[in-house]
Amino acid sequence: MAAIGLLWRGLLVYAMPPYGYDALNYHLPTVVTWIQGQRIVATPLNECCAHYPAGGELLFAWSVIFLQDVAWADSVQIGFAVAGAVAVGGIARTAGFTPAGGLAASSLFLLTPVVLAQANTAYVDVIFASAFLIAVHFVHRCMSGAPTASLLFPAGLATAICLGSKPNGVLATVILILSVCLLLLAQRRKGAYLASIIEFSPSSISRTCGFSWWLVVSPKLDSAWQPVLPR
Numbered sequence: 532m533a534a535i536g537l538l539w540r541g542l543l544v545y546a547m548p549p550y551g552y553d554a555l556n557y558h559l560p561t562v563v564t565w566i567q568g569q570r571i572v573a574t575p576l577n578e579c580c581a582h583y584p585a586g587g588e589l590l591f592a593w594s595v596i597f598l599q600d601v602a603w604a605d606s607v608q609i610g611f612a613v614a615g616a617v618a619v620g621g622i623a624r625t626a627g628f629t630p631a632g633g634l635a636a637s638s639l640f641l642l643t644p645v646v647l648a649q650a651n652t653a654y655v656d657v658i659f660a661s662a663f664l665i666a667v668h669f670v671h672r673c674m675s676g677a678p679t680a681s682l683l684f685p686a687g688l689a690t691a692i693c694l695g696s697k698p699n700g701v702l703a704t705v706i707l708i709l710s711v712c713l714l715l716l717a718q719r720r721k722g723a724y725l726a727s728i729i730e731f732s733p734s735s736i737s738r739t740c741g742f743s744w745w746l747v748v749s750p751k752l753d754s755a756w757q758p759v760l761p762r
Contacts (some may be wrong), residue, residue, distance in 0.1 A: 586695025615661025
């Protein structure tokens with residue numbers, strides 16, 4: 532059923548133009564402004580939500596540029612829905628579920644009504660939720676063994692996508708980083724603690740710079756929402 536649902540959503544991407552209030556009012560106008568101006572700037576078409584993080588819009592812009600059609604922006608969240616489902620299955624398997632149980636958990640995520648409804652839209656909610664689940668999956672894997680770069684580096688990348696996709700990504704980032712720190716402290720492995728933070732932090736910092744530039748430089752942000760340089 533999950534596969535059928537995703538296939539149907541993929542067909543809708545192919546057959547229908549972009550739709551949805553948020554997509555047409557501020558997500559896609561931002562993308563169009565960037566592409567037409569050939570630079571990433573705060574768009575005058577996005578007055579209501581210019582203070583929102585625009586990491587999701589960066590992903591939409593790549594799909595539009597490479598595939599030469601704005602309609603393909605609706606396909607980005609389908610990929611993240613699949614990634615989120617894999618992460619849910621991974622969390623279940625790490626928790627001790629059988630392979631069938633892990634597959635069932637993945638399917639339940641994909642069959643969640645809001646996930647299916649938004650999978651083929653240029654929204655960022657599925658991007659955010661799936662990135663958070665991916666980060667949780669890798670942090671959860673760390674809890675079952677020694678933290679390694681192969682686990683903490685993708686956790687850092689996923690955490691930074693959370694931070695760059697929605698304002699509440701700040702809370703998600705704090706939760707994930709504190710989880711890693713507490714895990715490493717609980718293991719009382721001083722060397723592993725320092726090495727793992729070094730592995731986790733650069734990926735988060737690099738993605739944060741790429742996804743969150745507008746928090747510092749955007750002249751369009753209202754002072755109530757500008758956390759760095761209020762007007």
